[in-house]
Amino acid sequence: MQFSLNDFLIAVSFALDFMEMDRLGMQSNHGKRTAYLTVCIARRMNLTEEEIYDAAALSILHDNGLSESSLYERLPGEWDHAVTRFEGSRGHCMIGEKNVKDYPFLTEPQDVILYHHERYDGNGYFGLKGDDIPPYFPDYCSG
Ligand SMILES: [Fe+2]
Numbered sequence: 001m002q003f004s005l006n007d008f009l010i011a012v013s014f015a016l017d018f019m020e021m022d023r024l025g026m027q028s029n030h031g032k033r034t035a036y037l038t039v040c041i042a043r044r045m046n047l048t049e050e051e052i053y054d055a056a057a058l059s060i061l062h063d064n065g066l067s068e069s070s071l072y073e074r075l076p077g078e079w080d081h082a083v084t085r086f087e088g089s090r091g092h093c094m095i096g097e098k099n100v101k102d103y104p105f106l107t108e109p110q111d112v113i114l115y116h117h118e119r120y121d122g123n124g125y126f127g128l129k130g131d132d133i134p135p136y137f138p139d140y141c142s143g
Helices: 005-024 030-044 049-061 079-086 090-099
Strands: none
Touching: 005 030, 005 049, 030 049
């Protein structure tokens, strides 16, 4: 039996979608949609094929650290709030980063999943602000 990374990523994506459906009663295809947008942006940035592949993989994997304890029931009429609570734990960032530590990326992405909820204004889970947030592709983000 041959292991396919692409098949693995698709399986992870569907597993996360099923978790979302089970817990929130709807399916947003979040990982797949994030990957699509990431690939579009990465192509516009003229990233290499290896960088684009890793960016897509990281997009699909970015919420892999979600667990039963980090999921909450959706309350009626609280979709936006539910989404915030759904991902509202820095723990899923730390667990997710740890889970991909040995993933065979083609490049050397660092802490992409760990900091995927950081916000430019510093309101992310780890409070990093502006340029303190490590860019995924530093070579393309220097000023
Ligand atoms: Fe997340």
